[in-house]
Amino acid sequence: MKYLKILAIYFAVTSCSTTQLVENWKNPDFVTYNPNKVLIVGMTTNLEARQQFEKQLKAEYQSRGIEAVMSLELFEPSFTTEKKTDEELKQLENNLLLDGFDTLLFTKVIGVEDKILYRENYEEDKNTHIKFREDYLKYQDAYYNPDYYNEFTVYHAETSMYCICPTKDRTLIWKGYIDIIDPESIIETVNHYVRLVIVVLEEQQLINHKLLEDSTNKESIFN
Template sequence: MKKIACILTILMTTACSSTRFVDSWRNEEVEIFSPQKLLIIGMTDNLTARKIFEEKLKEEFMSRGINAYESSVAIDQSFTAVKRSEEEIETLKEELLQKGFDAVAITAIIGVDDKTMHRGGYYTFGYNWWYRFGPYFYRFQDIYYTPDYYEDYKVFHIETSIYNIKDDKDKSLVWVGTFDIIDPVNITLSVNDYVIRIIEQLEREALVKRL
């Protein structure tokens, strides 16, 4: 079945984005977010998507004066492949602190919904169809009619959280934002769009400077 035109437009243009902001929370006690060394972690076993995402988000942070690094420089890529105990995660945190990291931005898929969109039937006409008898006569015939159809697609719920790992456990969360990505079919386009939405929201909430 053909992809719905609206979804294709969403994925291929920035005017109609595939990413939708849902909600966010900001630690009001953090007046200025200025980490010395920020680690970016994409929680996915899709190494291509992970690499593209971390590189793109790193570039955006670096352009705003934040010293950011991809996860591959600090942790084994297999660390996020399986569930880890609290002790293992605490050990990782201590290792990161020893390497000079004071903040972590971690992104994960927190849910996936299957959706169905209904497209009603419609007639299509050529240019100036009403000037001639033939096209006018045929306007309600099947030759000009596209019938109803349904299209299945997925909505991915993505969450990005930023932590100050040097701070007290109860105050370490700096910011968390939730976004929906609609039917991603192109990794690069979807990742780039998602990163743009993250940065735009962080700018609105005055956590990173505007360019």
């Protein structure tokens, strides 16, 4: 029943959207997880997209009473575009631990594909009695007429949650693989992506649901 519920939510979030959840994995050692202070890192050279993405995720965590910091608030914009050594990253992790961080949410694009989608009647034609000339004349337009196909780009992205644990190496808690399909608007794409990530994290019990309205609003409801 729970599996069906998760599938229903995933479908509701991803339908009519530029983002689709492909797969996700949760560390079985973490039944639930309650972060206290999260560093949000979006690895992209597009500064506008990075800022919008980190800002929205920060707002989602803060609405749940969790302290969150954007990488753009902590580091120079070049942080994600300059190469780092293993020693530099180890020092960074130690500094985060000393500053009270216990969680790192890291997002990056891991691949890009250009695809072509043909019209439905081309893909599902099961006519076994068609002659060569008919077959050729019908399909030749698929290559010369833009109305018969749609070219689009798919960005394969990955978001990972790590525990910055003081007693052992940085442990992977959760990883989600998400496809971003032919994005046209940074704002729309970021909205869909963040919403999808948050829904999945809620279902996996890795982030709590939003806090209820403040006491003032509650009182006004009952008075």
